Amino acid sequence: MLLTRRKLAHGTRVIVVAVVMVWAGRTPAWAQAASDPNPGNLTIAAGVDFLNAYLFRGIPQDDTGVITWPYGDLGIALHSGDGIVKSIGVNVGLWNSLHTGAAGSDGPSRKLWYESDFYSTFGLGFGNGVSFGVTYTAYTSPNGSFNTVREASFKFALDDSVSLRRLSSKPYVIVARELDGQADGGTEEGTYLELGAAPGFPVAGVTINVPLRAGFSLGDYYEGVTGDERFGFFSVAGIVTVPLSSMPTRAGSWNIHGGVEYVRLGDRNAEILGDTSKVIGSIGIGLSY
Amino acid sequence: MFVTNGVRRSALAVVAAVGVMVVISAPALAQEAAKDPNPGAMTVTGSLDFLNQYMFRGIRQNSTGIAIWPAIDLGLAAFSGEGGLKSASINFGTWNSLHTGDTGQDGPSGKLWYESDFYAALGFGFGGGTSFTTTYTAYTSPNNGFTTVKEIMFKLGVDDSGKLGKAAVKPYIAIAQEFDTDIARGQADGGENAGTYLELGIAPGYAAPKASIAFPIKVGMSLSNYYELAGEDNKFGFFSIAGIATIPLGGTTNFGSWNIHGGVEYQRLGDTTAAFNLDDDGLPKKNQVIGSIGFGFSY
Numbered sequence: 397m398l399l400t401r402r403k404l405a406h407g408t409r410v411i412v413v414a415v416v417m418v419w420a421g422r423t424p425a426w427a428q429a430a431s432d433p434n435p436g437n438l439t440i441a442a443g444v445d446f447l448n449a450y451l452f453r454g455i456p457q458d459d460t461g462v463i464t465w466p467y468g469d470l471g472i473a474l475h476s477g478d479g480i481v482k483s484i485g486v487n488v489g490l491w492n493s494l495h496t497g498a499a500g501s502d503g504p505s506r507k508l509w510y511e512s513d514f515y516s517t518f519g520l521g522f523g524n525g526v527s528f529g530v531t532y533t534a535y536t537s538p539n540g541s542f543n544t545v546r547e548a549s550f551k552f553a554l555d556d557s558v559s560l561r562r563l564s565s566k567p568y569v570i571v572a573r574e575l576d577g578q579a580d581g582g583t584e585e586g587t588y589l590e591l592g593a594a595p596g597f598p599v600a601g602v603t604i605n606v607p608l609r610a611g612f613s614l615g616d617y618y619e620g621v622t623g624d625e626r627f628g629f630f631s632v633a634g635i636v637t638v639p640l641s642s643m644p645t646r647a648g649s650w651n652i653h654g655g656v657e658y659v660r661l662g663d664r665n666a667e668i669l670g671d672t673s674k675v676i677g678s679i680g681i682g683l684s685y
Numbered sequence: 686m687f688v689t690n691g692v693r694r695s696a697l698a699v700v701a702a703v704g705v706m707v708v709i710s711a712p713a714l715a716q717e718a719a720k721d722p723n724p725g726a727m728t729v730t731g732s733l734d735f736l737n738q739y740m741f742r743g744i745r746q747n748s749t750g751i752a753i754w755p756a757i758d759l760g761l762a763a764f765s766g767e768g769g770l771k772s773a774s775i776n777f778g779t780w781n782s783l784h785t786g787d788t789g790q791d792g793p794s795g796k797l798w799y800e801s802d803f804y805a806a807l808g809f810g811f812g813g814g815t816s817f818t819t820t821y822t823a824y825t826s827p828n829n830g831f832t833t834v835k836e837i838m839f840k841l842g843v844d845d846s847g848k849l850g851k852a853a854v855k856p857y858i859a860i861a862q863e864f865d866t867d868i869a870r871g872q873a874d875g876g877e878n879a880g881t882y883l884e885l886g887i888a889p890g891y892a893a894p895k896a897s898i899a900f901p902i903k904v905g906m907s908l909s910n911y912y913e914l915a916g917e918d919n920k921f922g923f924f925s926i927a928g929i930a931t932i933p934l935g936g937t938t939n940f941g942s943w944n945i946h947g948g949v950e951y952q953r954l955g956d957t958t959a960a961f962n963l964d965d966d967g968l969p970k971k972n973q974v975i976g977s978i979g980f981g982f983s984y
Contacts, residue, residue, distance in 0.1 A: 433723075433724060433725025433726065433727075434722075434723050434724075434725050434727070435720075435722060435723075435724075435939075436722025436723050436939045436940065436941065436984065437722065437938075437939040437940050438722075438723070438729060438939075438940060438941060438984045440727065440729060440759065442759070468757075468759065470729065470731075470757070472940065490779065507833070509825065512801070512827070536798065536827060538801065538825060538827045540829065544796075645726075646725045646726035646727075646762075647725065647726045647727060647761060648725065648727060685725065685727050
């Protein structure tokens with residue numbers, strides 16, 4: 397068993413994607429699709445994923461039982477225009493991790509709900525696919541497995557799909573600063589750096605993404621017995637997203653997605669896990685409206 | 686102080702909708718939506734309310750500080766038709782209560798987040814404004830103020846505004862059953878046995894272009910073990926009457942409809958709920974007044 401009383405939060409959970417409706421056929425209300433069902437300024441993204449292990453930025457959380465990630469996001473498009481700032485948006489959302497294993501219902505608390513995160517993001521979009529976002533996240537543990545971690549993160553990303561099309565890699569940089577509480581359970585609040593890319597391409601009606609990322613400590617993020625370790629983890633994944641219909645429906649666009657992620661850990665995280673690497677499998681459904 | 690392990694959620698409700706918010710100047714905000722911004726089958730409603738007191742079905746949840754209620758709901762119109770069954774819908778949502786006082790930040794846990802509820806509801810609409818809804822709710826307490834309560838509720842309501850117009854009272858009856866309980870665990874009253882709750886209510890109201898006002902009246906009773914006190918189940922839980930005004934913040938825009946709302950609620954408590962509502966001298970208090978203000982949106 398790893399981690400009873402850890403902390404951390406959110407993480408690998410990425411790559412939701414979207415696309416296409418569910419409940420094929422059925423009732424009239426679903427079936428009517430036609431035009432955009434939601435032309436307004438609010439958007440919804442939601443999903444539920446099932447995994448065999450949860451590592452938060454390389455920090456082991458649980459690899460026993462089944463881990464379920466329900467999440468929902470409300471996006472508000474505040475501005476769109478042709479100036480330097482092409483778009484302004486705000487997102488608020490909840491992300492949760494439910495564990496049937498040692499960190500959840502089979503653990504000391506006997507409670508399933510290991511983690512609940514609330515976040516809000518203020519995002520700016522510029523020309524050429526450049527974007528910048530500031531996110532505040534409160535990582536909480538309803539079953540008391542870790543103390544609340546509050547964090548501010550800054551993400552700089554480039555969507556190069558317009559210019560490079562299939563060769564695009566969508567690189568990004570994230571710098572996160574813990575404001576209160578710590579993911580590593582160390583002595584000082586840490587600063588985290590993530591470098592990543594998310595190349596993807598459509599194949600025969602499905603989308604394949606191959607996200608790559610590496611996590612580092614810029615200061616006290618991966619504290620261990622020998623001090624702060626710079627390298628936290630490297631990960632590569634392959635994720636297939638299958639739309640459940642070819643066109644958005646009145647209930648939005650639904651998909652099923654699944655994949656495998658390989659995570660190589662730094663010494664500090666490997667010591668907690670008891671291994672230098674971990675393979676994580678996941679499957680889930682997603683909604684975009 | 687009471688509550689340490691015992692209770693949960695809402696009473697007030699009445700979020701309403703209507704009217705835009707965010708009086709910013711950005712072009713996207715300013716674009717008045719001549720058309721429905723969301724003609725699809727999904728809807729989002731949300732609200733944020735501030736109260737001086739949180740009473741869950743008459744059971745007091747905090748003694749000091751304020752309660753803050755952020756809530757969001759995702760609704761899915763699954764079916765609509767002209768037969769006996771007019772509509773079917775599914776709703777998911779989360780409702781939360783953040784406390785600054787004795788059961789939250791100023792309490793033993795030092796944590797603000799007193800309650801977080803998840804619910805899923807399946808609703809059917811029939812002719813004549815009749816509706817029947819089944820709701821599963823898990824009432825949880827992130828700061829361990831109480832043990833998780835699981836409940837299934839059945840609600841039968843009639844929207845008689847089509848027949849009675851302004852004289853409509855919108856009566857309803859709701860029956861809720863707690864399950865997966867143990868002694869002092871998983872129960873609103875912290876009692877020995879799982880309870881069955883009955884609520885009868887009406888919600889008359891009047892709407893004008895610039896504001897609407899509602900006067901919800903309800904009575905909460907125990908059908909079985911819902912208001913236990915020292916081994917005795919007291920049938921009468923509470924009576925409540927409120928006045929709530931809702932002011933739209935504009936028309937329907939690309940951001941939906943926003944409003945501000947506020948009101949006052951009076952509750953008359955039964956023996957069990959009064960025993961949970963002690964005054965400064967430690968005596969049961971039968972009367973409770975609740976003030977609230979907040980904003981809501983519907984998209």
